[in-house]
Each structure stands twice: as structure tokens, then as C-alpha cells.
Amino acid sequence: MPKRPEVSAPRKAPGLSPLYRQVRTLLIQRIAEGHWRPGVLIPSEMQIAAELGVSQGTVRKALDEMTVENLLVRQQGRGTFVAQHDEARILFQFFKIAPDTGEPVFPESILRACVEAAADAGEAAALNLRAGAPVIRIARLRSLAGQAVISEYITVSAQLFPELGHDGALPNNLYAHYANRFGVTVAGGRERVKALPATAEDAPLLGLEAGAPVLLIDRVATALDGAPVEWRRSYCVTESCSYVSLLR
Amino acid sequence: MPKRPEVSAPRKAPGLSPLYRQVRTLLIQRIAEGHWRPGVLIPSEMQIAAELGVSQGTVRKALDEMTVENLLVRQQGRGTFVAQHDEARILFQFFKIAPDTGEPVFPESILRACVEAAADAGEAAALNLRAGAPVIRIARLRSLAGQAVISEYITVSAQLFPELGHDGALPNNLYAHYANRFGVTVAGGRERVKALPATAEDAPLLGLEAGAPVLLIDRVATALDGAPVEWRRSYCVTESCSYVSLLR
DNA sequence: CAGTGGTCTAGACCACGTC
DNA sequence: ACGTGGTCTAGACCACTGT
Numbered sequence: 001m002p003k004r005p006e007v008s009a010p011r012k013a014p015g016l017s018p019l020y021r022q023v024r025t026l027l028i029q030r031i032a033e034g035h036w037r038p039g040v041l042i043p044s045e046m047q048i049a050a051e052l053g054v055s056q057g058t059v060r061k062a063l064d065e066m067t068v069e070n071l072l073v074r075q076q077g078r079g080t081f082v083a084q085h086d087e088a089r090i091l092f093q094f095f096k097i098a099p100d101t102g103e104p105v106f107p108e109s110i111l112r113a114c115v116e117a118a119a120d121a122g123e124a125a126a127l128n129l130r131a132g133a134p135v136i137r138i139a140r141l142r143s144l145a146g147q148a149v150i151s152e153y154i155t156v157s158a159q160l161f162p163e164l165g166h167d168g169a170l171p172n173n174l175y176a177h178y179a180n181r182f183g184v185t186v187a188g189g190r191e192r193v194k195a196l197p198a199t200a201e202d203a204p205l206l207g208l209e210a211g212a213p214v215l216l217i218d219r220v221a222t223a224l225d226g227a228p229v230e231w232r233r234s235y236c237v238t239e240s241c242s243y244v245s246l247l248r
Numbered sequence: 249m250p251k252r253p254e255v256s257a258p259r260k261a262p263g264l265s266p267l268y269r270q271v272r273t274l275l276i277q278r279i280a281e282g283h284w285r286p287g288v289l290i291p292s293e294m295q296i297a298a299e300l301g302v303s304q305g306t307v308r309k310a311l312d313e314m315t316v317e318n319l320l321v322r323q324q325g326r327g328t329f330v331a332q333h334d335e336a337r338i339l340f341q342f343f344k345i346a347p348d349t350g351e352p353v354f355p356e357s358i359l360r361a362c363v364e365a366a367a368d369a370g371e372a373a374a375l376n377l378r379a380g381a382p383v384i385r386i387a388r389l390r391s392l393a394g395q396a397v398i399s400e401y402i403t404v405s406a407q408l409f410p411e412l413g414h415d416g417a418l419p420n421n422l423y424a425h426y427a428n429r430f431g432v433t434v435a436g437g438r439e440r441v442k443a444l445p446a447t448a449e450d451a452p453l454l455g456l457e458a459g460a461p462v463l464l465i466d467r468v469a470t471a472l473d474g475a476p477v478e479w480r481r482s483y484c485v486t487e488s489c490s491y492v493s494l495l496r
Numbered sequence: 497c498a499g500t501g502g503t504c505t506a507g508a509c510c511a512c513g514t515c
Numbered sequence: 516a517c518g519t520g521g522t523c524t525a526g527a528c529c530a531c532t533g534t
Contacts, residue, residue: 018522046499061523075501075531076501076502077499077500077501078500079501188495188496189494191494192491193463193490193493195462195463214443244438244439244441245438246436246439247341247436266502302505303506309503309504322519322520323520326518327519328520
């Protein structure tokens with residue numbers, strides 16, 4: 001954090017981002033570089049403020065923003081923790097399929113395939129790789145309440161996730177695995193949703209006739225620095241569940 | 249705003265919400281009751297603080313929250329304004345259909361029907377009315393870049409929107425009309441998205457064969473107090489556009 | 497009890513838009 | 516020049532968690 005030359009009247013260098021944004025950027029780096037792992041308690045506001053030579057209020061504003069972005073979790077009386085990709089968070093932030101009656105639940109997964117390949121044009125574009133770069137392709141069938149409702153295809157860079165799934169088993173909660181095993185924190189993403197006829201491959205998996213309408217959720221997930229790290233296409237039966245979005 | 253008995257050490261009554269939340273609630277009431285209409289400049293932070301007997305910082309925190317909720321728009325050097333439902337805001341907050349190539353645009357509308365009727369079970373449940381209550385049903389066909397892509401069905405309470413559309417023409421931007429003509433501010437909503445086969449009624453409107461997949465966006469829009477005020481079902485062709493959602 | 501985040505206040509200066 | 520929101524600081528007390 002830049003030290004202020006003035007004694008009692010700190011000034012912001014013109015053209016620079018506000019102090020609290022600089023603090024935020026610095027703290028995000030600490031998470032991205034693995035100094036602060038998911039789940040750990042970070043220093044108190046006063047400690048961070050003293051270390052960086054800014055006031056507690058400035059640190060607070062940075063922490064508040066990061067809390068809104070789901071990067072931190074604050075607990076009064078305990079402290080501030082780096083957010084983890086536990087199922088509750090994913091249900092809230094990333095998994096927007098909810099049953100039409102009843103509470104949202106985290107889906108089960110059956111791994112259908114996990115192979116290494118060369119990136120095709122779509123994969124290269126989505127993940128910002130050169131065509132032909134090594135990627136890992138995963139296919140899963142996911143169930144809610146015992147019903148297979150999602151056929152999912154995932155592509156990631158084999159360079160970023162070396163030997164992902166080579167041990168045969170992949171955990172159901174992939175984003176926690178990305179963080180714990182590879183130090184890659186998924187922080188956000190962009191989904192494009194369409195209605196399509198079920199393909200000949202997916203229809204039997206989902207108990208449909210070929211051509212029946214399915215919901216495609218096309219997601220590019222991004223890391224803390226905004227770089228794309230996963231391309232996921234989920235084909236969903238929306239007979240008794242929906243893609244839910246809150247407008248706020 | 250509750251006056252504090254203490255002279256130099258304001259206290260919060262136990263069990264009450266924080267002061268800035270009470271300020272927020274009070275300011276939202278002023279908008280909901282029409283004292284502050286959409287688009288108007290509200291008093292400065294210092295004026296509100298003086299009027300309510302709280303500090304400027306407390307007012308600021310309330311205004312900041314309302315800005316995040318898209319209820320206010322702040323402009324440095326000018327002041328704070330009550331948010332309007334202009335096309336830019338709707339495009340950002342409510343209309344999540346975007347073309348797969350190119351920038352989002354606000355759709356054109358052709359009014360197909362506008363009739364008064366008695367609420368059926370679904371309408372009563374969505375709008376929190378008793379079955380049989382008077383409602384107004386609207387059907388529109390909406391286009392992007394000259395292509396009909398959305399067949400839309402809207403239901404509102406006839407009590408809340410008396411004689412809506414009785415003059416024959418309805419503006420394309422309905423939410424601005426709700427606010428200007430009826431003083432009802434749409435503040436949020438919840439959308440449930442499904443993939444369905446096109447009905448015999450919608451398919452020809454959208455240039456599809458009956459049974460072709462369409463995207464259903466089922467939206468209940470809510471007013472400032474959280475009460476449901478509009479039920480909207482949009483059937484979309486997603487051949488060259490998508491329902492876009494940012495995960496943050 | 498000590499330590500944490502949460503709230504509230506007060507005052508200073510900066511950046512921007514208007515007159 | 517003036518008033519606005521935007522940033523930064525400093526210090527107080529409250530509410531909660533753990534010992």
C-alpha cells in the first residue's frame with residue numbers, strides 16, 4: 001500500500017483507483033496466490049489496516065465489497081474467513097436449478113467419461129486457448145431425488161488442471177476440487193440458456209425421446225483474475241424443475 | 249426517525265434494526281407513496297441527515313444500499329435521483345434475452361389482445377389474489393431486429409391497474425407505464441425458466457412447427473413492498489439469442 | 497473477560513457538475 | 516465559486532464468540 005508523504009492529511013494520487021480498491025486488489029491476490037487458502041481465518045481489520053498503513057474504515061470497505069462478491073465470509077465475534085466452495089455456496093451462487101416444489105438440493109453425479117483431447121474451435125474460444133491445446137473432457141449424468149435430470153459436458157485446460165480425474169474418480173463437487181487440488185478458485189461466470197431438442201445421445205440418458213425439449217445451460221466459469229477456467233454445457237429436463245433467477 | 253435521548257452518545261434500541269435500515273425503509277416509503285416520483289432529485293445527504301436527526305454517514309449507507317438495489321441513481325456533483333424504468337435499466341435488470349452476436353437491444357412489441365377476466369387458480373396464486381378476482385390479460389408478440397422471437401402473456405390485477413389498456417394502445421415499456429400512470433414501481437422479481445414444446449397457438453406466431461422447443465420465462469414481478477404485481481410468461485425462440493445470467 | 501466484526505458519529509479533503 | 520456525492524480518517528460503543 002502506498003505510503004502517504006503527508007503527516008495528517010493522506011491524499012490519493014490523481015488517476016489512481018480509490019485506496020479501498022487497491023486494498024481489495026491486494027487481498028484478492030493473496031487468495032489467488034494461495035497465501036490465504038479457502039476456509040482460513042484472515043487477520044482482523046485492525047491488523048490489516050496497521051500492516052498496510054490505512055485506516056480500519058478503508059479496510060472494512062474492501063472487505064465489505066469482497067463479502068458481496070462471495071469471496072469472504074464474515075462472522076461477528078469470530079472473524080473474516082476466505083469463502084469455500086461448499087455445497088451451500090454452490091447451491092446459492094452457481095447451481096440455479098431448483099425443483100418446482102420443495103427446497104433446492106445439490107445433485108448427485110455419475111461419471112460417464114473423462115478423456116484428454118485436443119481443443120476444438122469452440123473449446124479454444126470459450127477457454128481462451130489456442131486450437132489444439134490439450135484439454136480434459138468430462139461427461140456426467142446428474143440426478144435430483146433419484147431422477148436423472150442433467151447431462152453435463154465439461155471442458156477444462158489440461159495445463160491448468162494436470163491429470164484431473166486420472167485417478168479414475170472425480171468428486172461430485174468439482175469447484176471445491178479445483179480449489180483444493182489445483183489452487184484454482186472459481187469466482188464467477190456467465191451462463192447462456194437456450195431451449196433445444198434433445199440429442200440422440202442425451203435423450204435416452206434423460207428418459208426422453210430424441211427431439212424432446214431440453215434446457216441447455218452454457219456456462220463459462222472464471223477465476224479470481226477473470227480468466228475463463230471451465231466450459232460447461234448442462235442439458236436439463238425441466239419437467240419438474242426450473243432454472244431460477246432472482247431479479248434485483 | 250427516532251430521536252436519541254442521549255446528548256453525545258446515540259444508542260440503538262435493542263431488538264430494532266440498525267439506524268441506516270430504518271432510514272432506508274423510510275426513504276423507500278417516500279418513493280412507494282409517491283412523494284418522490286421516479287426521476288426526481290432527492291434532497292442531499294446532509295439535508296436528509298439534518299431532517300432525520302442522524303449523521304450523514306448513516307444516510308449515506310442507506311442510500312448506498314438503495315443504489316445497489318437499483319432504486320436510486322447517484323451522480324457525483326449533481327445529486328441522487330429516484331431510478332426510472334428507462335429502457336437502459338430494463339435491459340440491465342429485467343430483460344435478460346441477448347442476441348448471441350452483438351449487443352442487447354430492447355424489443356419491439358405488437359399488442360395481440362388485452363381483455364378483462366376473472367383470475368384463474370394460477371393467476372390468483374401468482375398475484376396473491378382470490379380466485380375470480382378481476383384481472384387484465386395482455387398478449388403481445390415481441391421482436392428483436394425485425395424477427396418475432398417472444399410470445400408474451402401478462403396478467404395483472406384490474407384493481408391495482410384500473411382500465412389498463414382501455415384506451416386501446418399500450419406502451420412498449422410497460423414498467424415505466426405502471427410507474428407513471430398507476431404509481432406502481434416494479435422493484436424486483438423472480439424468474440423460472442423451462443424448455444417446452446411450442447403450443448399450437450405460439451408456434452405460427454414465432455415461425456415454428458408445433459412442438460419445436462421454446463424457452464419459457466415465467467416471471468412474477470414485485471413492487472417496492474415485495475408484493476407481486478405482475479405475472480408474465482414469455483415464450484422465446486432461442487435460435488439466435490439466449491437468456492443470459494451473470495454469476496457473481 | 498478479551499477480541500472480533502457491526503453500527504454510528506464527526507470532520508476533512510477530493511472530484512465532478514453547475515452556475 | 517459553490518454544492519454535490521466520493522473517499523479517508525479517527526474514535527466511540529454495541530453485539531457476538533470464545534476462554
